[in-house]
Structure formats: C-alpha cells, structure tokens
Amino acid sequence: MALYVMKFGGSSVGDTERMKRVAKRIAEKQDEGHQCVVVVSAMGDTTDDLIDQAKLLNAEPPAREMDMLMTNGEQISIAMLSIALHAIGRKAVSYTGWQAGFRTEPVFGKARITDIRPEKVKQSLEDGAIVVVAGFQGMTEDGEITTFGRGGSDTTAVALAAAINADVCEIYTDVDGIYSTDPRIVKCARKLSEISYDEMLELANLGAAVLHPRAVEYAKHHKVRLVVRSSFTHNEGTVVKEEVSMEQGVVVSGIAYDKNVARISILGVSHVPGVLAKVFGSLAEAKIDVDIIVQSGVLDGKADFSFTVALSDREKALNVIEGLRSDLPFSEVNSEDNLVKISIVGAGMVSHPGVAAQMFDVISKEGVNIKMVSTSEIKVSCVIDGDKLGEVIKALHTAYQLDTEEQVFVGGPKDRR
Amino acid sequence: MALYVMKFGGSSVGDTERMKRVAKRIAEKQDEGHQCVVVVSAMGDTTDDLIDQAKLLNAEPPAREMDMLMTNGEQISIAMLSIALHAIGRKAVSYTGWQAGFRTEPVFGKARITDIRPEKVKQSLEDGAIVVVAGFQGMTEDGEITTFGRGGSDTTAVALAAAINADVCEIYTDVDGIYSTDPRIVKCARKLSEISYDEMLELANLGAAVLHPRAVEYAKHHKVRLVVRSSFTHNEGTVVKEEVSMEQGVVVSGIAYDKNVARISILGVSHVPGVLAKVFGSLAEAKIDVDIIVQSGVLDGKADFSFTVALSDREKALNVIEGLRSDLPFSEVNSEDNLVKISIVGAGMVSHPGVAAQMFDVISKEGVNIKMVSTSEIKVSCVIDGDKLGEVIKALHTAYQLDTEEQVFVGGPKDRR
CATH class of the missing domain: 3.30.70.260 (ACT domain)
Known part of the structure; x- marks a missing residue:
C-alpha cells in the first residue's frame, strides 16, 4: 500500500463527463490497494468566467475580494468530485484549502505557504476515505482566504505530499509526460522517462507549461517524487526526481521555448x-x-x-x-517583439564543453541570427526572430539526437492551474 | 447613526447590473450616516445550477458535499458585491459564514445556529467598512461547512442583527412589503405598514413566501426590528415588530394561501x-x-x-x-390534491368572536365547499377546492375590509433564499 497524492488540472475535470472519468481513475488506484489524496483545480473555464464577471463590476477589483471569488472555482470542483466518487460507491470527503490546513502569508493573489496542518486529511485517510482537497488556496493565521497564484494547484499537491509524507505525487494533465520539446512543433519529440528537478525547473521556467516552477522547487526542496502523466491515457508518465540515470551520450534532455519575450x-x-x-x-x-x-x-x-x-x-x-x-x-x-527564446537544457551539459557552440552553429546553419544569449550550468538560451521558431527547434532536436521514431499527436500543454 | 443589517435575496443580485444597483443602494444608506452589514444570497439561479450539475454526477449526492457545493453560491455573491462596492469608492470587506462567526450543529443541509462570534464583523465596522456576509451558511465546531436550508439567508440576517445589536434588520426583496394578500390575485391588496411577529409567523408559515418563518421566530425571540421592503423602489416597507398599533376595526390583517396541500x-x-x-x-x-x-x-x-x-x-x-x-x-x-388552504390572520381576532363564522359564511356564499378547518388564536384556515382560490380570496379580502383604492402591480414574492 502506498500513499498517493493525485493532482488533476482544470481541463481534466472540465465537465461532468470528465469528472466521472477522473473519479473512475481514482477508484482504480484505490482498488490497487493505495490510499489517495486528490487535489483538483477549478473545472474548465470556471475561474476565467468568474474573473470576467468581476471585471464587469470593477476594472480593478481588490485582490482580497478576488481571492474570495476565485477560491469558489476549486471549492465547486472538490464537492463535485467527491459527489462523483460517492456515485461509484466510494467514501470521499472534500476539504477546502483552509480545512486541509494550508496556512499562508497575509498576501492576496500570490500567497506563499507558511505551514500545513493536515490533521483532517490524515484523519479521513485513516477512516478509509478518499480525500479531495481544493488546490491553489489557503488561509492566513487571521482567517483570511488567500490564493497561491499561477500554478497554485501543482504547489498544493506537492506541498501536501510533503506534509503527509506521500510516496508519490502524480500530476495528471492533458499531456503524457514531459517531452524533449513541444510535440506540437516537433512531431518526433521524445517523451522523457525521467528528468531531474533542476532540468525540470529550467524547462518549467522556460515555458514548458506542464508543471509550475514553484511546485518543482517545492518538490526539489522536500524531495517529493513527482510523476507527470496523462489523465486521458494509462501511459507511463515522466518521473521527476533528484538523481537521473544518465542515458548514454544524452547531453541535452529537452528544448524549451518562450514566445512571451520583448527586447528593450x-x-x-x-x-x-x-x-x-x-x-x-x-x-x-x-x-x-x-x-x-x-x-x-x-x-x-x-x-x-x-x-x-x-x-x-x-x-x-x-x-x-x-x-x-x-x-x-x-x-x-x-x-522589439515577435521574438522567441529557445533554450536547451541538460544536466549533462556541465561535463560536456562545446554544447553552446554547437547550438550557435546549428542556428546559424539555419540562416537565423542570434540576438541575445544567456547561459547557466545546465542550459543555454538564445533569443531569435519569432518566425524561425519551428525550423530552429527541429534542427536542434535532431542535432542533439532527441528525435524518436514515433510521432506524437497531442494538443499540447494547456492544463494551467 | 444607526447600525443596519440589510439582506438582499437572490433575485435582487441576479446579475451584474442588479449587483451594481444593490451596491448603490447600500452606499446611499452609508451616506445617510449609517453603518451597514449586508447579507446576500446566491446570485439568481446559481444554486439551482450547481444542484443540477451535481445531479448529473449523482442522483443522491451526500448532504455534506452538497453543503460544500452550495455555499459557493453565496461566497461568489459576497465577493461580487464587495467588488461592486469598491468600484464606487466604498471600503468593503466580505466574509463567508464561518468567517462571520456562525457556528452550527453538525447537521448538513439544515443546520441550526448554535453560536455567533462576530468579532471580524465588528472589527471591520469599526474600521469604517461595509461588511458583506454570506447568507445561509456556517461552520461546525469541527470546521465542517454547513448550510441552514430554505430561508437560510433571512435567518443569517436576523441572527447577525441580534448578535451585533443592530438597530434594524432590513429584508430587501422583490415586493414592496407584506401585503394583506397576494397582489397577483387581489389587485387591490393593501400593503401593511406594520405587522406583529405572531401575525407574520402565521403568514410566513401559510405560504406568504416573503420572509422565512424561522427568521421571523428568531426575530421574535431576540426582538429584532424587521423591515420588509423592495430592492427596486424606495417605498417604505412593512415593519415587523412585537406590538402593533391596532388600526380601527381591523380584525384580520392578512389572508394567505398555500397550494402545496394534499388531503389524506x-x-x-x-x-x-x-x-x-x-x-x-x-x-x-x-x-x-x-x-x-x-x-x-x-x-x-x-x-x-x-x-x-x-x-x-x-x-x-x-x-x-x-x-x-x-x-x-x-x-x-x-x-386528494388540487386543493388550497386559505387562512385569515389577525392579532385582533382573539377579542372578536365570530370571525371564523364570518369566514365560513363568505366562502359558502361563493358556493364553495369547505373541506377542512383549522384554527389558532390568531388565524382560521379552510381547505377548499384549488380552482376556487381567486374568487374566495377576493371575497374574503372585501369582507374583512382590506381592499384599497390603488391597484398593485407586482411580480409577486419570488425571492426565496
């Protein structure tokens, strides 16, 4: 028996049919003999709809009241999922962030977790229940409701996994795992079986929008074993952990890009x-x-x-x-805008000089100018003309021997809360 | 300066335009120099929509999870109203039921209030804020979220008014006040300027769906001065209080009916x-x-x-x-169904024998059979054929001299949470 934290993003619980599918997925895990704590985001567009409505009332709504408003998205989700679990004969209990024991700084819209007191969660697990916890939210010591900001539900899952000493924290999303690059651009992108926290951090920071960097940092700090996998298939996902068995000759693990870039x-x-x-x-x-x-x-x-x-x-x-x-x-x-920052990431880079030079060479052979460069121990980033994104990523992917035989067809990373 | 509790039902805050109008209304009260605590229900059909969605997942959803789900309706409302108040330059703070200090029995779906600890509400009032409180909800001592059941927001308003020693508790609804009978049936129904708690209780219990009986009982017990008035006009409403100045010759204050009746x-x-x-x-x-x-x-x-x-x-x-x-x-x-129970209510009845006899006489003159009769100190109820409702109520209204010159055109009582 293992203790699992399973996190499902907004698109995984986007409507009642998907909610039922998620409930079934959790029941399967329980049937395998495991204990389950489930963290969910708001259903589909719920949060955006609430924000849109608030903007009709006030172009600059106060942050405290927006937190009061937005936390309903997750609270609706946990109730619905619990109701769906009961429908298939499972004992389930939902908890809001504050009920699950999340205490935060007194900051609205992007509060950091200061403490987790998961007594209720532990008690319900002992009672044999599936525990469903609202992501993205907590409470200050003064009893004010706060939210964690973008990527908040990932953070809830990882932090809760650390607090209750879970064996694994699974992040269910609409992609199969972490890919060597965006499969929407490079059809022969490779799914990584494992990746280190540091590499994942670089990829997460660089726009590979599957896992929020804050959650990865939290996982790294508390050594939480993360698995990123699809809520729609049973394929094995990508394990994110401390030490990764270096595959032969693999220097670059992934290639990320970020279009949200302006140069001044x-x-x-x-x-x-x-x-x-x-x-x-x-x-x-x-x-x-x-x-x-x-x-x-x-x-x-x-x-x-x-x-x-x-x-x-x-x-x-x-x-x-x-x-x-x-x-x-x-x-x-x-x-200048219409730019893109392309980054190669790999823990093996440290011991392989010349990786950056190879990158510059590949890009120049595509006839593309490099406008800016930045490096760290495990990554090299180049800013180039945004129109050249596709051809440069494909060339780099091939150059670093990341291409796989199979072609991947997915919608791409969208599951953002 | 007086301390007001103002309660707005779901139809008064049914959309963002109405929400803005309610915010303006509250601001006017503040501009008159008063302190305002506002209790709101869920916006329009929000709660029904949530229930419908839950039923798609589970025909018999567990009560605890339904409370977790339904409390979002009010929590969305308080955030929206507070955001609307900020938009017109008012300092406003929203509180959920548990934040406002409502403690209840550990019963889901129809919890009774056991205690109110309104420290946050009082503190925010001292800070000069308009306080917006979610109706219909509280928390058990164990931190479980509960709801009060039907009429719960009225009860929240009255109970909070008692707990913070408010001068008046105003119930804003979609009718102008308490009428001598349903103005949809009797066009010349008379708006009552005042009514006693006991009469109101009889009327509330008898299907005059403006104020929930539980809230009236609470008001009677704690001697909370209630005013029922329209959120759409500035007309004076109806005052509900302990002692009512008896108008000359008025024995019957109001006539109620209830179609939700089956005889066995x-x-x-x-x-x-x-x-x-x-x-x-x-x-x-x-x-x-x-x-x-x-x-x-x-x-x-x-x-x-x-x-x-x-x-x-x-x-x-x-x-x-x-x-x-x-x-x-x-x-x-x-x-048998297709019945209606018609009741005449009046505190003056005690000292006027023959009121019941007059009622039977009026009904029989309409050629209608009385199927069942029930009496209390201040009311007489007759069950008759449902098809005769209109003519009997009109005849009784005239017989007890309740007709007024003006004709009333209102949608009728609908604002039910």
Whole structure:
C-alpha cells in the first residue's frame, strides 16, 4: 500500500463527463490497494468566467475580494468530485484549502505557504476515505482566504505530499509526460522517462507549461517524487526526481521555448558606475521581471545594453526607462517583439564543453541570427526572430539526437492551474 | 447613526447590473450616516445550477458535499458585491459564514445556529467598512461547512442583527412589503405598514413566501426590528415588530394561501386508544410534516380521519399508512390534491368572536365547499377546492375590509433564499 497524492488540472475535470472519468481513475488506484489524496483545480473555464464577471463590476477589483471569488472555482470542483466518487460507491470527503490546513502569508493573489496542518486529511485517510482537497488556496493565521497564484494547484499537491509524507505525487494533465520539446512543433519529440528537478525547473521556467516552477522547487526542496502523466491515457508518465540515470551520450534532455519575450535596448549610455543598478533597480521597483541582460563593449565612454521582459511588461518598462532620462542620459531606447527564446537544457551539459557552440552553429546553419544569449550550468538560451521558431527547434532536436521514431499527436500543454 | 443589517435575496443580485444597483443602494444608506452589514444570497439561479450539475454526477449526492457545493453560491455573491462596492469608492470587506462567526450543529443541509462570534464583523465596522456576509451558511465546531436550508439567508440576517445589536434588520426583496394578500390575485391588496411577529409567523408559515418563518421566530425571540421592503423602489416597507398599533376595526390583517396541500383520509378505523398516536408517530418518523388534522365523530366504534401534508409527501404518506394496515385495520385510505388552504390572520381576532363564522359564511356564499378547518388564536384556515382560490380570496379580502383604492402591480414574492 502506498500513499498517493493525485493532482488533476482544470481541463481534466472540465465537465461532468470528465469528472466521472477522473473519479473512475481514482477508484482504480484505490482498488490497487493505495490510499489517495486528490487535489483538483477549478473545472474548465470556471475561474476565467468568474474573473470576467468581476471585471464587469470593477476594472480593478481588490485582490482580497478576488481571492474570495476565485477560491469558489476549486471549492465547486472538490464537492463535485467527491459527489462523483460517492456515485461509484466510494467514501470521499472534500476539504477546502483552509480545512486541509494550508496556512499562508497575509498576501492576496500570490500567497506563499507558511505551514500545513493536515490533521483532517490524515484523519479521513485513516477512516478509509478518499480525500479531495481544493488546490491553489489557503488561509492566513487571521482567517483570511488567500490564493497561491499561477500554478497554485501543482504547489498544493506537492506541498501536501510533503506534509503527509506521500510516496508519490502524480500530476495528471492533458499531456503524457514531459517531452524533449513541444510535440506540437516537433512531431518526433521524445517523451522523457525521467528528468531531474533542476532540468525540470529550467524547462518549467522556460515555458514548458506542464508543471509550475514553484511546485518543482517545492518538490526539489522536500524531495517529493513527482510523476507527470496523462489523465486521458494509462501511459507511463515522466518521473521527476533528484538523481537521473544518465542515458548514454544524452547531453541535452529537452528544448524549451518562450514566445512571451520583448527586447528593450538602451543605446549610448554613459558608462559610469551604478548605471546598471539604477536601471534594473527602477525596473524591479516597478515589479518588472527582467530575464536576459546583455551589455555591449564600451566605446568612447558610452555603452549599449539590452534586456528582455515579458511582452505584457514592455510598455511599462519603456516608461520606466523614459523616466530615468534626466538622471541617466542615453541617446536612444528601442524595443522589439515577435521574438522567441529557445533554450536547451541538460544536466549533462556541465561535463560536456562545446554544447553552446554547437547550438550557435546549428542556428546559424539555419540562416537565423542570434540576438541575445544567456547561459547557466545546465542550459543555454538564445533569443531569435519569432518566425524561425519551428525550423530552429527541429534542427536542434535532431542535432542533439532527441528525435524518436514515433510521432506524437497531442494538443499540447494547456492544463494551467 | 444607526447600525443596519440589510439582506438582499437572490433575485435582487441576479446579475451584474442588479449587483451594481444593490451596491448603490447600500452606499446611499452609508451616506445617510449609517453603518451597514449586508447579507446576500446566491446570485439568481446559481444554486439551482450547481444542484443540477451535481445531479448529473449523482442522483443522491451526500448532504455534506452538497453543503460544500452550495455555499459557493453565496461566497461568489459576497465577493461580487464587495467588488461592486469598491468600484464606487466604498471600503468593503466580505466574509463567508464561518468567517462571520456562525457556528452550527453538525447537521448538513439544515443546520441550526448554535453560536455567533462576530468579532471580524465588528472589527471591520469599526474600521469604517461595509461588511458583506454570506447568507445561509456556517461552520461546525469541527470546521465542517454547513448550510441552514430554505430561508437560510433571512435567518443569517436576523441572527447577525441580534448578535451585533443592530438597530434594524432590513429584508430587501422583490415586493414592496407584506401585503394583506397576494397582489397577483387581489389587485387591490393593501400593503401593511406594520405587522406583529405572531401575525407574520402565521403568514410566513401559510405560504406568504416573503420572509422565512424561522427568521421571523428568531426575530421574535431576540426582538429584532424587521423591515420588509423592495430592492427596486424606495417605498417604505412593512415593519415587523412585537406590538402593533391596532388600526380601527381591523380584525384580520392578512389572508394567505398555500397550494402545496394534499388531503389524506383514513376511513373506518377502529376507534381504540392510541390510534392517532400510532398514525402520526409513524408519519413523524418518516419525517412527514402533518398540518391540519380532522377527526370525524365515531360511528359503530369506527372513526374516519383526515389530515393534510405537503404535495411532495403525499405518496410517502400513503405508503406509511399502507404499512400500518396489519397493525391498524381500516377500511379505506384515499387522498386528494388540487386543493388550497386559505387562512385569515389577525392579532385582533382573539377579542372578536365570530370571525371564523364570518369566514365560513363568505366562502359558502361563493358556493364553495369547505373541506377542512383549522384554527389558532390568531388565524382560521379552510381547505377548499384549488380552482376556487381567486374568487374566495377576493371575497374574503372585501369582507374583512382590506381592499384599497390603488391597484398593485407586482411580480409577486419570488425571492426565496
């Protein structure tokens, strides 16, 4: 007998038929002799519908009240799933985030978990029940309802798995597992049987929207064994864990991309100490996340530098820079979108020099310009023209020997909460 | 400055436009210098929609999970209303039932309130906020979410008004107040400026579906001043309170009716002690509410008796009676529907003999048979053929001098949670 935490995203429980299928799936697990704690997201578009309705009332609804509103999506889901489990003769008990013991910081919309007191969950497991827990939500010590922000249900599942010492945390989604790259672009993408937390973190951060990075970090920190698998098939998924048996010659495990990229360049900046600190300090104050930063060489005491931000932050970032013009003379600021950041990720990279060079070579052979580069121990990222995404990813996938014989046909990662 | 509890039913907050109107209404009250605590029901058909969806999963969903499901209706409402109040520049805070301090028995679907600990509500009032509380719901001492059943939001409003010592508890609904009878049937029905708790209780119990009897009982017990008024107009409503200034010559305050009536008759029952106890004990065990009970005279040691139950309980009641056949020989059992119970209610009746006789006289002059009669200190009820409802009510309304000059055009009482 093992203790499983099973997380189902919004598209897996999108309607009553899917809800029934999920209930059956859980019952199968119980019939195999296991204990089950299930974490669910809101059904399908429920949360978006609630947000849309709130916006009709108030273009800028207060965060506290939005949390009060949005937590209903998950609370409806847990009740429905529990009701569906009872319909097939299973004992099931649903708990909201606060009932399951999730305590958070007093921050609305993106609270971090401070403590988990899963007494009710443990008691119900002892009573032989399937426990259904609302993802994405908790309560402050003062009894205020909070949400975790994007990827919150993944985090609920992983954190609960750690708190109750579960043997496995399974993330059920609408893809079969973690792929070497997006199967919508590369038909012969390879499903990975396993991947390390660090690689998964890079892939998750880089836009492979199957697992939220925060959940992966939590899993890494608490050594929770994660499995990403499909809620629609019984195929084996991808195991995410600490140490991964290195396959022969595999240096690059996966290729991720991110279209949500804008480049901003500031040209002709006087090269005095503190310039970078001033620019990026101001951007941080405006809560703009900056990703890649590149500075050119200095010419005549002037430097150019470029950085990337999320597309939605582009205008805001340009305004921040304009606001610095008096303090920080520069000759020009410009920006560019329709870009894509492509990243190769692999734990084996550390011991294989020349991986980055090979990447640049493959891209240039496709006749594509590399606009920016960024590296870490286990990844190399290049920003290129967005129109070249498909051909570059395919070429890299082949170059790093990731192609498989089988072709994959899936809708792609969509299950986002 | 007074402290108001304002309760808005589901149809008053049925969509975002109505929600905005309610927010404006509350703001007006605040602008008059008052403190406002607002209790809301679920928006429009939200609760019914949730129930329908649950039934697709499970024809007999467990009560605990239905409470988990249905409480979302009110939680969505409070968030939306608070968001709408913020949109017009008001400080507002929403609280679920458990956050507002409602503690209940550990019973799902129809829990009774055991305690109210309104610290958060009081604190937010002190902070100058409008407090928006979810009706119809509470929490057990064990942290289980419960609902109060039908009329639950009225009860929330009244109980909270008592707990925070509010000056007035206003029940906003889709009618202007309490009428002498249903204005859909009698166009010249009179709006009552005031009515006693006891009269209201009789009217509420008798199917005048504006205020739930449980809420009226609570108000009577805690001496909460109730006002029933329209959420769509600024007309003065009806005050429900302990003592009512008796208008000259007014013996009957209102006429109610209830179509949800079935008659069951058991004929030729051996008239031995304990027969009635056995029959009605068995019906009570089966949780069937019996209303009027009439026993005929005894002939040859045999008696006939009749009673009324809700239409939905008719088949169940007949089965219970059939199950008693061996214990309790009777010659025949029969039942009848398409009935209506018409009741005249008035605190002044006690001191005016002959009111019942007048009622029978009016009904017989309409050529209508009276099938059953029941009386209390302040009401007389007659069960008649359902098809005669309109003419009998009109005749009684005129006979008891309740007709007014103005004609009322309203949709009638519909706002039921």
